[in-house]
Amino acid sequence: MLNIALPKGRLGETVYDLFERAGFECPSIREKSRKLIFENEKTGVRYFWVKPSDVPIYVERGAADLGVAGKDIILEYAPDVYELLDLGLGKCRMAVAAKKDFHDDGTKTLRVATKFPNIASDYYEGIGREIELIKLNGSIELAPILGLSDVIVDIVETGTTLRENNLEVKAEILPISARLIANKSSFRFADREIGLITEKMKELVTAND
Ligand code: PRP
Numbered sequence: 001m002l003n004i005a006l007p008k009g010r011l012g013e014t015v016y017d018l019f020e021r022a023g024f025e026c027p028s029i030r031e032k033s034r035k036l037i038f039e040n041e042k043t044g045v046r047y048f049w050v051k052p053s054d055v056p057i058y059v060e061r062g063a064a065d066l067g068v069a070g071k072d073i074i075l076e077y078a079p080d081v082y083e084l085l086d087l088g089l090g091k092c093r094m095a096v097a098a099k100k101d102f103h104d105d106g107t108k109t110l111r112v113a114t115k116f117p118n119i120a121s122d123y124y125e126g127i128g129r130e131i132e133l134i135k136l137n138g139s140i141e142l143a144p145i146l147g148l149s150d151v152i153v154d155i156v157e158t159g160t161t162l163r164e165n166n167l168e169v170k171a172e173i174l175p176i177s178a179r180l181i182a183n184k185s186s187f188r189f190a191d192r193e194i195g196l197i198t199e200k201m202k203e204l205v206t207a208n209d
Helices: 010-021 052-060 071-077 117-126 160-164 183-191 189-207
Strands: 002-007 037-040 047-052 066-070 083-088 092-099 110-114 131-135 151-158 166-177 178-182
Touching: 002 010, 002 052, 002 189, 010 047, 010 066, 010 189, 047 052, 047 160, 052 071, 052 178, 066 071, 071 117, 071 166, 071 178, 083 189, 110 117, 117 131, 117 151, 151 166, 160 166, 178 183, 178 189, 183 189
Parallel strands: 002 047, 002 066, 110 131, 110 151
Antiparallel strands: 037 047, 066 178, 083 178, 092 151, 092 166
């Protein structure tokens, strides 16, 4: 059995569709239930729904052989795993955003609210800007509106959340998409199965381009 950690939520369904089209179906996963683990002996796969930011932990520690995680999560947590394939799904970007009338004149330490402290620090270190990090866990857009921070570093997908809160992108940091990742020792010992899944998914992803 190959253990596969899928990110629970919007992205997870699309990701499972791709595994299914690649020939690794597990029909029980489509039944409405609160179960978290699903397996299909015929195709030799066991899927489980994991909080997206936890996927790299399961894969790094070998509880999952394979998993799918956003590039944002991979960069933030830097897990010791192999990144096998860009699935081209869940495309969005990491960006700096602020109130429309905010201009950084560089005179004061910049207050940055984010769920991604490592990505934010690396970015500002790269441009030599001194910052104070404010780590939040969600609804990051509130921070500049309430004066908790000057800017945010966050994911922008459609841009609707920013627009509806009168914020705008001030700088793009990097593009994000979902990646197939593998546990390092599984990659050695289950190389045939993992190689097959990766190849099949690569064909589908390339055909979609
Ligand atoms: C993410 C992100 C933005 C929003 C961007 O939040 O943090 O708030 O999506 O999407 P949009 O550009 O399409 O509006 P998420 O839904 O993951 O919830 P969170 O606020 O709890 O982080």
